Amino acid sequence: DTEVTQTPKHLVMGMTNKKSLKCEQHMGHRAMYWYKQKAKKPPELMFVYSYEKLSINESVPSRFSPECPNSSLLNLHLHALQPEDSALYLCASSQDYAGSPFNEQFFGPGTRLTVL
Amino acid sequence: RKEVEQDPGPFNVPEGATVAFNCTYSNSASQSFFWYRQDCRKEPKLLMSVYSSGNEDGRFTAQLNRASQYISLLIRDSKLSDSATYLCVVSSGTYKYIFGTGTRLKVLA
Secondary structure, eight states, rough: OOOEEOSSEEEEEEEEEEEEEEEEEOOOSSEEEEEEEOTTTTOOOEEETTTTTEEOOOOOOTTEEEEEEETEEEEEEEOOOOOOGGGGEEEEEEESSSSSTOOOOEEEEOOOEOOO | OOEEEEEEEEEETTTOOOOEEEEESSSSTOOEEEEEOOOSSOOOOEEEEOOOOOOEEETTEEEEEEEEEEEEEOSSSOOOOGOOOEEEEOOOSSSSSOOOOOEEEEEEE
């Protein structure tokens, strides 16, 4: 089973709202990722958790706050977002680090976020 | 120069045609290489990893040329359902996977 699940599928929020995106995988993967993707652009890395610790933060504004409660779950807490933050937010997981051709990333279906 | 470069296309080909995409990468320390396909408004789906010796999966063949720092994807006998954006992804052994901008393919009936 190579499934990564994400909820919700769609989210509309105002600039003063607080919301959370959720991601789950049961493949025993030890690395989990958040990406942001705008239309007609490739995914942009935001955060990486490895072994439940934050490994990479790609200088993401603090209005995005990641959390990894356990090895299967990854959350992204959103607060005071801007309209330009509207995008598809993708979660991914991989076995471990990207050092071998066998360490593929598997993506969830994404949350389409609209900030009004 | 971008770390991973792809021709954005679009490549418009008739059904049954053979089409090839290339992707160049700038970091000679790159270790892992992948092709993903992404349909409109969907997530990227892994098509295949690219091994040093090259590999084939049905109608799809991937090759790696380390000397010239590029990977390629060949699709034989194109189907309408192959229409998508094909993303080249490269990693140098860290948690960072670098995506190319994608090549759009449209297979025409």
